[in-house]
Amino acid sequence: MAHKLSDTVIAARMVELRSLRSLHAHDRKQIQTLKADNKVLHAENQDLRQLVGTLQIQMAELQTMVFGRKQRPPTGTVVPVLPTPAKPPRTKASYRRPLPPANAITVVVPVAIPETCTCGGSFTITTHERYEEDIPLPELTTDYVAHLVTRYVIERGVCDSCGKVTSGRSLGGQLVSLGSNVHLLVAHLITVLGMSYGQVINLLLSLYGMYISKAELSAILTTKHQTWLPAYEQLKADIRAAPIVHADETPWPIQNNDHLGYAWILSDATTPKVCYALENSRGAKHAKSLIGDSFMGVRLSDDYGAYRSLPGSQQLCWVHLYRCIRDLRYNDNLPEEHLSYVNWWYEEFVTIYQQLKTCLAEVHEQNKRQAWAAKLWSQVRVLCQAHPEPVKLTKLKAQLLRAGKDKLFVCLLKDTPCDNNRAERDLRQLVLKRKRSFGSQTEKGTKVLATILSVCTTTWRLQPDSYFKALTQLG
DSSP states (O other), X not given: OOOOOOHHHHHHHHHHHHHHHHHHHHHHHHXXXXXXXXXXXXXXXXXXXXXXXXXXXXXHHHHHHHHOOOSSOOSSOOOXXXXXXXXXXXXXXXXXXXXOOGGGOOOOOOOOOOSBOTTSOBOOOOOOOOOOOOOOOTTTSTTOOSSOOOOOOOOEEEOTTTOOEEESSOOOSOSSOOOHHHHHHHHHHHHTSOOOHHHHHHHHHHHHXXXXXXXXXXXXXXXXXXXXXXXXXXXXXXXXXXXXXEEEEEEOOBGGGTTOOEEEEXXXXXXXXXXEEEESSOOHHHHHHHHOSOOOSEEEEOSOGGGXXXXXXXXXXXXXXXXXHHHHHTOXXXXXXXXXXXXXXXXXXXXXXXXXXXXXXXXXXXXXXXXXXXXXXXXXXXXXXXXXXXXXXXXXXXXXXXHHHHHHSHHHHHTOOSSOHHXXXXXXXXXXXXXXXXXXXXXXXXXXXHHHHHHHHHHHHHOGGGHHHHHHHTO
């Protein structure tokens, strides 16, 4: 016979049941809240993991910039590297100074031997030539004149009838001035050789016994800037008319502008001509001002936004793209789960780049080049498909897709270089000068330096044998 529960037990169990139901509803609600919080935290964790991976990669890049790259690459499979063009083996003659030309010989000194030997016998004589190159030094060269000083005795006359004043030479300015040769040498040392003011002052003092103050150096450069400004504008116009140009920029501190400033460059791909513009910022207006509004050719540059809207066709620099994936591939902090895919992506990209360079080395055939462009572009599109990867690689894929076939393979269709190495080499001269002189003092000084640097560098490359004579003809 079943045991009958008492009313007291039934009431207690009903209270317990109501409590359990209440707790169950409360727990369900709490569980739903925890699930929602967990979902949010999971998403935040994923973002933080991705951010940590990106920061680790950036930290490794900064360590490479500060401490240099390790001698051996990180462990992993062997990956292809871009082939280096083979150089012909050096001969013994390449380690020696070349023989001076006949017209460069200033003194011929015969060195004779006695007609007979001490024993009375005669000699069979052959002659051999040796050369010695030297420069005059003030303390060691006989009759050396460090610099010439010309004294002008100028007559000044006043007409007794009309009162007109006449003189054989202008009597204005300083009593002692510097000659045109000094002006040319100073311009050359500051620009082509990239010396600082202090280095120029010390060199002139040690070799010529001539002291020039910084104010005098500044005045010399300002004078040459005003004189050569038409030549600078003509040089800029000549480069703008070229079918292929290189463009790039690098920081150039301006002391009176909170050390902010940039050096812009425009180089003619087919000639040694180069034009510099030193401006107060990295704004796109400076790139537009340098290249002008009527440019119709191909401009090679990186993918900086200032270059995207300029006139003409743009060819992206493949070296910049290659360096981006190479640095990611050899980054010490690259997450292990991404290493395999990044390695594969790097190999595929290098293969495409090598194919591009191989095609550019062949004789230009338009139909063949178009077919190559279409083929390589299809490979790039396959390579840019979505995949779990570091943020840096995602950005590189987006950059390639944004550039498209037109900006990646203009080099094939219009027979231009596929890299911007020319501009980087031209900027190297200014980068070395920046290390010595720390930029310019004022914005006015940047305009002066840009003019003289452009004119001197271009003239030095075009006419190295008559360099100073060519500069003299400019005024």
